[in-house]
Amino acid sequence: xxxxxxWLTLSLLTAGTGASAAYQGVDAAVQKAEYPSITLxxxxxxxxxxNGDEGSRNLVEEFKAKVLAEDHVNLTVSYSTFDTxxxxxxxxxxxxxxxxxxxxxxxxxxxxxxxxxxxPFATGDARKTLYAHGYEGWEEDTYxxxxxxxxxxxxxGIKVAGxxxxxxxxxxxxxxxxxxTLGIMYNPxxxxxxxxxxxxxxxxxxxxxxASLWDKKYEGTFQIKDSMRDSYAxxxxxxxxxDFSKLLDAYQNGRLSETDYNHQINxxxxxxxxxxxxxxxxxxxxxTSPVTDGEIIDTIQDxxxxxxxxxYGLEVDSGKTDIQTGNRTGIDxxxxxxxxxxxxxxxxYGTNLYYSVPTIGANIWLDAWVxxxxxxxxxxxxKFIDFLSTPEIAAANMDYIGYTSAxxxxxxxxxxxxxxxxxxxxxxxxDEEAGDFVWNDDDELVRNEAYASLSDDEFNxxxxxxxxxxxxxxYDSWDDYSEKNDLGWTAVNLSxxxxxxLNEFQNNVDTVFYxxxxxSITIDDKTITAGRAFxxxxxxxxxxxxxxxxxxxxxxxxxxxxxxxxVKSGSVxxxxxxxxxxxxxxxxxxxxxxxxxxxxxxxxxxxRRAERNS
Amino acid sequence: xxxxxxxxxxxxxxxxxxxxxxKRRYLAIPYAIFLLLFVVLPMLMIFWYAFTDKAGNPSxxxxxxxxxxxxxxxxxxxxxxxxxxxxxxxxLLGYPAAYILAxxxxxxxxxxxxxxxxxxxxxxxxxTGATRDLLDWxxxxxxxxxxxxxxxxxxxxxxxxTILPLYTxxxxxxxxxxxxxxxxxxxxxxxxxxxxxxxxxxxIVSASEMVFMPVMSSYVISDTLSEGKITLFGNSIYLNxxxxxxxxxxxxxxxxxxxxxxTMLITRKFDRGDATARRGGGLW
Numbered sequence: 001x002x003x004x005x006x007w008l009t010l011s012l013l014t015a016g017t018g019a020s021a022a023y024q025g026v027d028a029a030v031q032k033a034e035y036p037s038i039t040l041x042x043x044x045x046x047x048x049x050x051n052g053d054e055g056s057r058n059l060v061e062e063f064k065a066k067v068l069a070e071d072h073v074n075l076t077v078s079y080s081t082f083d084t085x086x087x088x089x090x091x092x093x094x095x096x097x098x099x100x101x102x103x104x105x106x107x108x109x110x111x112x113x114x115x116x117x118x119x120p121f122a123t124g125d126a127r128k129t130l131y132a133h134g135y136e137g138w139e140e141d142t143y144x145x146x147x148x149x150x151x152x153x154x155x156x157g158i159k160v161a162g163x164x165x166x167x168x169x170x171x172x173x174x175x176x177x178x179x180x181t182l183g184i185m186y187n188p189x190x191x192x193x194x195x196x197x198x199x200x201x202x203x204x205x206x207x208x209x210x211a212s213l214w215d216k217k218y219e220g221t222f223q224i225k226d227s228m229r230d231s232y233a234x235x236x237x238x239x240x241x242x243d244f245s246k247l248l249d250a251y252q253n254g255r256l257s258e259t260d261y262n263h264q265i266n267x268x269x270x271x272x273x274x275x276x277x278x279x280x281x282x283x284x285x286x287x288t289s290p291v292t293d294g295e296i297i298d299t300i301q302d303x304x305x306x307x308x309x310x311x312y313g314l315e316v317d318s319g320k321t322d323i324q325t326g327n328r329t330g331i332d333x334x335x336x337x338x339x340x341x342x343x344x345x346x347x348x349y350g351t352n353l354y355y356s357v358p359t360i361g362a363n364i365w366l367d368a369w370v371x372x373x374x375x376x377x378x379x380x381x382x383k384f385i386d387f388l389s390t391p392e393i394a395a396a397n398m399d400y401i402g403y404t405s406a407x408x409x410x411x412x413x414x415x416x417x418x419x420x421x422x423x424x425x426x427x428x429x430x431d432e433e434a435g436d437f438v439w440n441d442d443d444e445l446v447r448n449e450a451y452a453s454l455s456d457d458e459f460n461x462x463x464x465x466x467x468x469x470x471x472x473x474x475y476d477s478w479d480d481y482s483e484k485n486d487l488g489w490t491a492v493n494l495s496x497x498x499x500x501x502l503n504e505f506q507n508n509v510d511t512v513f514y515x516x517x518x519x520s521i522t523i524d525d526k527t528i529t530a531g532r533a534f535x536x537x538x539x540x541x542x543x544x545x546x547x548x549x550x551x552x553x554x555x556x557x558x559x560x561x562x563x564x565x566x567v568k569s570g571s572v573x574x575x576x577x578x579x580x581x582x583x584x585x586x587x588x589x590x591x592x593x594x595x596x597x598x599x600x601x602x603x604x605x606x607x608r609r610a611e612r613n614s
Numbered sequence: 615x616x617x618x619x620x621x622x623x624x625x626x627x628x629x630x631x632x633x634x635x636x637k638r639r640y641l642a643i644p645y646a647i648f649l650l651l652f653v654v655l656p657m658l659m660i661f662w663y664a665f666t667d668k669a670g671n672p673s674x675x676x677x678x679x680x681x682x683x684x685x686x687x688x689x690x691x692x693x694x695x696x697x698x699x700x701x702x703x704x705x706l707l708g709y710p711a712a713y714i715l716a717x718x719x720x721x722x723x724x725x726x727x728x729x730x731x732x733x734x735x736x737x738x739x740x741x742t743g744a745t746r747d748l749l750d751w752x753x754x755x756x757x758x759x760x761x762x763x764x765x766x767x768x769x770x771x772x773x774x775x776t777i778l779p780l781y782t783x784x785x786x787x788x789x790x791x792x793x794x795x796x797x798x799x800x801x802x803x804x805x806x807x808x809x810x811x812x813x814x815x816x817x818i819v820s821a822s823e824m825v826f827m828p829v830m831s832s833y834v835i836s837d838t839l840s841e842g843k844i845t846l847f848g849n850s851i852y853l854n855x856x857x858x859x860x861x862x863x864x865x866x867x868x869x870x871x872x873x874x875x876x877t878m879l880i881t882r883k884f885d886r887g888d889a890t891a892r893r894g895g896g897l898w
Contacts, residue, residue, distance in 0.1 A: 086856040093858070220757055226842045228857070312757035313841020328750060329757075561857050562683070568845045568853070569685040569692070573761075576695045583698055 031074040038133075039076045040380045043088065044103040045367075046081040048178075050400035057396045063387045067380065070137035075380060092117070098374030101381040106155070106366040107229065109174045110552035113160040119371050120172045121382060130379050142389040143175045146409040149500050151176050151366060154549060174368035175385045176406025178398075180336030181364055181539055181547065182230055183357040184213075185343070187323055190330030192221050204530040205523045207331070207356040210238040214303070219310050222331030223322065226314035228564040233363040233550055234333065235303040236269065236296075243268055244360040246285045248546065258545045265361055269548045272297060272556045297563050304567045314568075326351040335365060336536040337403035343533045355536040359528070361546035366406060391501075404537050408501035413494075413510065418445075420534040421513045422489060423478065426470065427451060427463060464509055478514055490518040492534075496544050660871075663864035676865035686850065686866070693847040694873075697830040700768040701822050704776040707769070708821065709814075712780035716787065727781065734774045742838045745770060749839065760840035767839040768829055775828075776821040783817030819881045827874050 031037075042060075052058030060077050067075040080097070082088040085108040091097065104112070112118050122130045123141060131138055152171055159167035184207050188200035196217055198206075206212040213222060213234070225231055237244060244265060251261035264281050271278040279290040308314070312329050315322070319332040320339070324346040334342065336355065343353040369388075371381050387393060391409030398405040398415060405412055418424060418437060428445045429438040438446040450471070451459055462468045466478030475481045482489035495511040502510065518540075519530040529540060539547070553560050667673035680686050711730065715721050733741060745767050749755055756763035787810065795805045833848030847870055854863030 084856065086858070090855070090858060223841070226837075308843065312755075313760075313843055315842065318838075328755075557857065558859070561853070561859065562685075565683075565689075565850065565853065566685045568842075569689045569850070570843075570845075572688040572691050576692065580691065580695050580698065583702070 031068070032072075035068070035072045035074045036133075037074040037076065038377050038380060039078055040101065040377055040384060041078045041080075041097075041099045042101045042103075042384070043080050043082065043092075043097075043099040046083065048081075048103065048367075048401060050397045054400070056400035059388065059393060059397060062393075063384055066137070066387065067383070071134035073133050092372065098376075099372055100375045100377055101369055101384060102372055103177055103367055103369050106170070106174075106368060106549065107552040109170060109368055109370055110158070110160045111554075112370065112372070113162060113168065113170065113173055114552070114554060116162045116164075117372055118173050119373050119375060119378065120168065121175060121371065121385070122378065127382065130382065133379060138383055138386055140386070142386045142391075143407070146389055146391050146394075146407050146501050147176055148179075148406055148408040148497050150408075150497050150544070151179055151406050154364065154547070155366070158549065158551060160552075174370050175389065177367045177369055177388070178337065178401065178403040179364065179366040179406045180404055180536070181357050181362050182225075182233060182333065182335055183339065183355055183362055183536065184331060185320070185323060185334040185339045185353055185355050185536075186222075186331045187326060187329075187346075187351055187353055189352060190221065190326065193330060201521050202523065203330075204354060204356075204519065205521050205526075205528055207354070207530075208359050208528045209241075210234055210358050210360070211241060213331070214238060214307060214310060216310070218331065220312050221329055222333075223312050223315045223319040223329050224307060224333045225319075226316045228560060229550060230333065230363070231304055231307075231314075231567075232300060232560060232564070233269075235300045235307060237358070237360060237362070238307075239296075239299045239303045240268055241360055243282055243285050243287070247281075248360055251545065262545055262548075265546065266548050269361075269363075270551050272553060272560065294559075297559055301563045301566055304563075305570065308567060308570070323353065324351055325349050336539075337401075339536040340533045341402055343536065352532075354530055354532050356530065357535075357539050357543050357547075359543065359546070361548055362543070363550045364547045366549075368406070408498045410502055410504050413498050413502065413505055416494070416538065417513065420515055420517075420537065422487070422516050423463065423466075423514050427459075464512075482514070487516060488519075489514045489516055490520075492518065492538075493541055494538050496541055497538060660864045660867050663860045664868045665865075667861060673861075676861040679862055680865050680869065689845055689847055689850045690869070692844060693830050696764065696768060696836070696844075696846065697826045699765055700772060700829045701826045703765070703769050704773050704825050705818065705821065708773055708776035708780055709818075712777050712784050712817075715777070715781050716784035730777050731774050733770070738771055739834055741771065742767060742835050746838055756839045756841040756843070760843040763839040764836050764844050767835045768832070771835060772825045772829060775824040779820040779824065780814065780817040783814045787813055823877065823881055826877060830873065831870060 050056040050059050052061070060079060064075045064077060067073050080099075082091065085104050088102065088104060089108060089111070092099070092102070109118070121127075123144065127141065128135055155171050155174075156169070158170045160170060161167040186203060186207050188203040190203075193200075193203050198217060206215075206218070212218055213224075224234070247256065247261055247264050247268075250256040251258065256264070267277050267281050275291050275293055275296065278296065279287075283290065315332070319329070320334060320342040322328045323330070323332045324342060326346075326349055332342075334355070339353070339355045343355065346353045369385055371378055375381055388397065389407050391407055391411035394405045394407035394409070395411035395415040398412065424430075424437070427448060429448055430436075431438050440446050447454075447459065451462065454462065458468075462470075466475055466481050468474070470481060473484070475484065478489065479491065481487070492513045492515055493508065493511055494513060495508045498505075498511045499507045505511070513534070515531075515534050517532040517534045521528055521530055529535075529542070531540065664676055665672060665674065667675045715727050715730065721727065746756065746763075749763050749766065754763055754766070791813070792805055792809050795809045796802070800808060830846070831848045833846050833852065836844045836846045837849060847866065851863050851866045851870075854860075854866065
């Protein structure tokens with residue numbers, strides 16, 4: 001979110017003065033005096049939308065142009081940015097500014113719902129009524145149609161009650177924007193690991209387990225997030241790893257359905273102080289003594305204190321740069337979006353970074369749009385979401401931001417395939433110099449000459465199966481191609497994310513990707529998958545059931561904050577106290593000494609004066 | 615000056631003077647507004663939040679929470695510790711340095727002073743980032759030695775603030791007094807303790823003030839150089855504010871104000887009448 005430098009603010013300034021006009025395929029919206037004017041006020045993280053920089057599309061301007069053309073409305077967009085969700089909330093709470101649309105994280109959506117700060121998105125007929133300035137051109141509720149069913153189901157059932165005590169579905173109040181996981185980014189080639197006798201394969205293997213971070217063999221080589229929620233999450237997963245792996249085991253052996261499994265790990269993950277539900281799950285796993293109130297948070301505090309002692313340090317933003325040079329740190333807790341960026345830019349330093357989501361599960365993050373109750377034009381707030389959630393637009397946005405869009409659909413699938421599918425450069429023309437595929441005038445990829453004569457159906461069949469002639473040789477399948485050419489490809493099916501959102505492409509078939517980034521490593525009869533940017537962008541199917549949503553702590557936030565303060569302040573080293581006391585004594589002694597001396601000389605002077613005067 | 619003269623002079627151009635006076639008073643208005651908006655009002659708000667609860671009712675909740683939470687005490691202790699150490703080290707390093715700089719024989723054209731002050735021309739966040747890399751390069755990274763790295767960074771950042779006031783006091787050292795002292799039989803050590811030190815005391819006091827207080831409240835340096843392992847008072851307040859704990863955060867800010875007020879009171883005892891002239895007043 002903040003890795004592409006604050007170009008956004010800059011470009012907005014220039015756009016405001018009409019100096020920048022790098023829109024792609026859109027003429028700058030020329031406002032017409034006879035049309036009504038409406039202002040849409042958007043509040044987003046910095047640099048979190050394609051804005052025309054670096055050859056991207058300017059989505060705000062495109063939206064304004066669409067509104068002008070469809071609705072005959074002069075739309076003005078007032079766009080402001082913030083640093084963190086917490087700053088956004090306090091700015092909004094103090095009421096200095098009001099907005100029509102805010103982009104924030106899942107837990108903050110819940111917090112705002114609990115404080116009656118949000119209004120739900122209108123759907124169906126209500127939506128039609130809402131669109132008073134024109135329904136034509138906005139018929140399709142694009143998020144409904146293309147928002148990833150996977151993410152919707154993940155948040156389905158999470159309810160938050162406002163002050164009236166009535167619980168509402170979070171899904172009705174937010175529209176997903178970007179999502180990802182909190183995982184471990186690491187450099188298996190870090191020199192310290194070689195010195196400690198750890199092979200790269202061993203490191204890759206260890207990074208699928210949170211416990212490695214508590215292990216002395218990784219001491220002083222990793223950074224953790226200086227963020228309460230994220231650190232809490234990994235400490236919880238570590239402290240109760242036995243329970244989590246028992247549940248995983250039950251799921252893998254078919255004793256638990258995927259839904260039940262995901263429900264139960266979420267219960268373990270989300271019960272800080274209310275231990276009844278936690279105990280229910282724990283007892284079913286064979287726990288003999290139930291945990292008591294406050295015990296979980298104390299356990300996590302101990303775990304975090306140990307973790308901090310074992311770490312190189314805490315970071316907010318510097319971690320992804322520290323690991324790239326390859327000589328400061330070897331591991332960094334990272335959000336997947338940052339990891340994709342870091343893995344890419346570390347290659348300049350010759351550092352090969354990897355990303356892993358530990359097998360027992362991980363925290364998922366989702367940034368979403370919400371409509372605050374201060375909304376003045378809900379119509380255009382929702383129309384903007386409709387616009388952003390159009391797969392084609394979402395793909396352009398994803399291309400600029402680099403995170404994973406919460407929208408699925410054909411265009412996003414194509415975008416992901418261009419980025420990661422290793423079959424693409426074989427079948428399509430790739431311009432090494434430009435670092436991009438070659439496009440024709442209809443905005444379609446240009447096939448490689450060898451396949452130019454194939455009919456569309458034949459070409460698609462080749463893409464799907466790999467059966468046919470590739471580079472002059474005949475193959476049965478892509479697996480066959482990979483094997484014969486010793487490429488080490490792995491087939492990855494992203495059906496969990498794309499199924500039921502596709503129009504042109506086929507569920508389960510076209511969602512298959514081939515990647516050369518996956519490595520399979522077996523140690524002690526246990527096999528793990530190590531991956532890189534593709535793994536970070538779309539986690540592999542096998543770990544998807546283990547992804548959890550960490551809900552807002554609600555009232556319990558104060559306990560977590562207290563715990564975090566305890567962890568961060570640590571215990572004062574005895575040396576500090578001793579030195580302070582010694583210094584205080586010395587300073588006091590000097591002061592008293594001078595004061596006494598001063599008093600004595602003053603007394604003497606007085607005496608002398610008295611003698612002189614007498 | 616006779617009273618006649620005093621009255622006669624302004625009469626000559628009284629209209630101009632009147633106009634000018636009025637104008638001068640107006641010139642103070644922007645600053646008065648600034649003062650009210652950015653100094654008085656925030657201060658009042660801090661006190662308001664410190665002594666109310668979430669609902670806005672008067673309450674000592676935040677105060678009780680502060681004094682009963684060990685983590686807040688340890689943050690306070692650590693901040694005090696770093697503040698005192700940095701001040702002492704800065705004085706130990708800065709005092710002889712200032713003496714040398716003030717010595718016309720050793721520092722003929724003042725180039726050395728510029729060298730000492732030059733790091734201040736670079737933004738301190740950038741400087742701290744560079745210090746982090748430098749410390750890592752010489753093997754003193756915050757990951758391994760958080761305390762040492764933080765102390766070095768603090769001293770590096772605040773040393774110019776120690777040297778400048780000391781330097782300005784030492785420029786005004788009355789050398790004839792020192793000569794008289796040695797002529798009257800004082801050995802160099804006695805000259806230093808009985809003459810030089812008392813003469814430069816105002817400089818020492820203002821140097822300490824300029825280092826101790828900012829170090830207590832700084833957080834960028836400790837955060838960057840200790841790799842987040844040392845939490846100072848400033849970090850703690852920030853953490854509270856970002857978690858909407860306005861009341862406890864504000865109370866911590868009040869505690870900070872009290873500590874600063876106490877140090878001011880103590881150090882003022884050592885100030886002399888003409889101290890303001892001797893201090894490096896141009897800095898603050």
